[in-house]
Amino acid sequence: MRRYPLRVIALGYLLLVLLGPLAMIFWRSFDEGLGPLWTSLSDPNTVHAFTLTLIVAAIAVPLNTIFGVVCALAIVRRRFPGAGLVNAIVDLPLAVSPVVVGLSLFLLYGRTGWFGHWFQAHGIQILFAPPSMVIATVFVSLPFVAREVVPTLRELGTEQEQAARTLGANGWTTFWRITLPSIRWAVIYGVVLTTARCLGEYGAVAVVSGRVEGQTETATLRVQDAYENFDLAGAYGISLVLAVLSVVVLIAMTCFKPNQEERA
Amino acid sequence: MAGETAFAAPLTGRRARPSSEGAAAALSLGFTTAFLSIVVVLPIAALVWASRADGLQQFWSVATQPEAVAALELSVGAALLVTLVNAVVGTITAWVLVRDDFHGKSFVNAVIDLPFALPTIVAGLTLLALYGPKSPVGVNVAFTRTAILLALLFVTLPFVVRTVQPVLLELDREAEAAARSLGASELRVFRSIVLPNILPGILSGVALGFARAVGEIGAVVLISGNLPYRTEVASVFVFNHIQSGDQSGAAAVAVVLLLISFAMLLTIGGVRFGVTRHERA
Numbered sequence: 421m422r423r424y425p426l427r428v429i430a431l432g433y434l435l436l437v438l439l440g441p442l443a444m445i446f447w448r449s450f451d452e453g454l455g456p457l458w459t460s461l462s463d464p465n466t467v468h469a470f471t472l473t474l475i476v477a478a479i480a481v482p483l484n485t486i487f488g489v490v491c492a493l494a495i496v497r498r499r500f501p502g503a504g505l506v507n508a509i510v511d512l513p514l515a516v517s518p519v520v521v522g523l524s525l526f527l528l529y530g531r532t533g534w535f536g537h538w539f540q541a542h543g544i545q546i547l548f549a550p551p552s553m554v555i556a557t558v559f560v561s562l563p564f565v566a567r568e569v570v571p572t573l574r575e576l577g578t579e580q581e582q583a584a585r586t587l588g589a590n591g592w593t594t595f596w597r598i599t600l601p602s603i604r605w606a607v608i609y610g611v612v613l614t615t616a617r618c619l620g621e622y623g624a625v626a627v628v629s630g631r632v633e634g635q636t637e638t639a640t641l642r643v644q645d646a647y648e649n650f651d652l653a654g655a656y657g658i659s660l661v662l663a664v665l666s667v668v669v670l671i672a673m674t675c676f677k678p679n680q681e682e683r684a
Numbered sequence: 685m686a687g688e689t690a691f692a693a694p695l696t697g698r699r700a701r702p703s704s705e706g707a708a709a710a711l712s713l714g715f716t717t718a719f720l721s722i723v724v725v726l727p728i729a730a731l732v733w734a735s736r737a738d739g740l741q742q743f744w745s746v747a748t749q750p751e752a753v754a755a756l757e758l759s760v761g762a763a764l765l766v767t768l769v770n771a772v773v774g775t776i777t778a779w780v781l782v783r784d785d786f787h788g789k790s791f792v793n794a795v796i797d798l799p800f801a802l803p804t805i806v807a808g809l810t811l812l813a814l815y816g817p818k819s820p821v822g823v824n825v826a827f828t829r830t831a832i833l834l835a836l837l838f839v840t841l842p843f844v845v846r847t848v849q850p851v852l853l854e855l856d857r858e859a860e861a862a863a864r865s866l867g868a869s870e871l872r873v874f875r876s877i878v879l880p881n882i883l884p885g886i887l888s889g890v891a892l893g894f895a896r897a898v899g900e901i902g903a904v905v906l907i908s909g910n911l912p913y914r915t916e917v918a919s920v921f922v923f924n925h926i927q928s929g930d931q932s933g934a935a936a937v938a939v940v941l942l943l944i945s946f947a948m949l950l951t952i953g954g955v956r957f958g959v960t961r962h963e964r965a
Contacts, residue, residue: 426780427780430773430776434792438799441811442798490712491716493712494713494716500713506717511949512724515899515945516941516945517898517918517941519899519901519919519923519938519941520941520945521727522923524938526926526931528730613800616801619803639803640803640806643803643806670795673800
């Protein structure tokens with residue numbers, strides 16, 4: 421019986437802070453009917469924004485997946501000097517403000533930046549163009565795969581890998597036949613988290629993209645753009661699509677999450 | 685590459701490996717280092733470099749201009765408050781999810797991660813719809829500091845829950861039962877047995893949540909109104925000053941935010957270190 425007050429506090433808080441707002445997005449989007457919703461979503465600039473978001477994610481997610489697996493293998497399997505430092509740098513994007521990330525890239529690739537000069541001399545546009553948006557997105561979504569794979573690799577141990585090796589398998593075969601299958605759920609879970617972060621990134625991309633409508637505007641930037649231009653139907657429409665995507669992500673997370681009850 | 689291989693082998697302290705594996709090790713290390721340098725280290729270095737380009741004194745005077753100080757104070761103050769709420773409510777939520785049993789618990793458990801999945805700008809818009817001018821529940825806090833708190837509470841909700849939950853799951857309940865049988869009250873059991881065990885989890889969650897709250901922009905930017913000195917948080921200050929071409933002002937505040945991030949990572953590292961040392965002992 422003593423449990424009820426705590427349950428009420430926890431569930432009430434979740435309702436006020438999480439579920440209430442989420443319900444709003446679905447309600448407000450359908451407020452004016454399906455017609456205006458469709459009109460706002462089929463706007464060419466909105467379509468372009470979604471396309472750009474998907475392209476950026478399609479580059480950033482595979483890059484971070486490969487990096488995450490390689491980095492986790494390096495941290496867990498090779499005890500090298502500076503492993504602690506690498507570990508800390510991998511965590512950095514979790515703690516740094518996206519705007520700080522954006523400004524850093526802005527300063528690095530800007531006209532007076534270390535790299536900006538070289539790229540400008542060679543006629544390559546980084547800032548205010550998709551390349552900087554990809555780098556910004558890679559930065560903010562960098563830790564997720566590595567963070568999921570590291571503990572799984574630790575728990576896994578090296579017995580099976582050593583067995584494979586005594587049977588004559590080389591490193592590459594061992595990785596594909598033994599290591600990767602054992603960590604695949606952690607990788608998939610990390611990929612889901614990475615994808616969610618890539619699709620939803622706002623702060624870092626807002627700084628480096630220049631937010632030109634129909635050119636360097638991603639879906640999240642378009643939400644703000646629409647809202648500030650009093651196009652509420654547009655803002656809610658795009659938000660609805662993003663919210664539906666995040667619910668899909670949430671379902672995927674629930675399916676792939678390493679089972680806590682089982683672990684305990 | 686051969687040099688690196690020879691360098692790595694004695695440090696791992698194992699028997700010599702076939703050379704192809706040594707090459708693989710060198711390759712994976714090289715890739716990791718190069719990727720991290722290009723994506724993370726170089727940009728951060730460029731920021732630190734730019735902020736000190738005009739001298740420390742200049743940096744200090746820019747970082748302490750009234751508008752910057754007001755923005756930083758607001759961000760840190762709001763993050764502290766939010767962190768406090770999260771420490772309490774997050775622990776209660778984790779407790780309810782582990783020890784309580786009710787219909788729909790797995791649904792609630794899944795929903796906790798929503799702030800990780802929902803784009804922050806969408807979170808801001810939804811909060812504005814629920815607690816803004818056209819609020820269906822009659823609560824309008826738009827463009828106030830309360831709105832900032834709400835937005836930060838939304839985005840930082842999962843952190844403490846997700847760091848405390850696994851510890852609570854693994855906690856041995858026999859100690860609690862023993863304490864209870866010896867006549868300890870529920871509060872006493874929580875304070876002397878449960879809390880010391882979950883404290884590292886709470887601290888890690890709090891540090892991550894604080895770092896996130898101090899730097900948050902997406903969820904805040906629509907609902908706060910961004911009035912300088914009133915509702916302009918540090919990240920929005922940085923953003924606005926980049927837009928207006930004041931790079932040194934933006935860089936100064938950004939470096940302060942960066943230092944806060946480092947401090948939080950150190951806290952988490954310290955907690956982790958303390959826990960592993962405790963477990964080894």
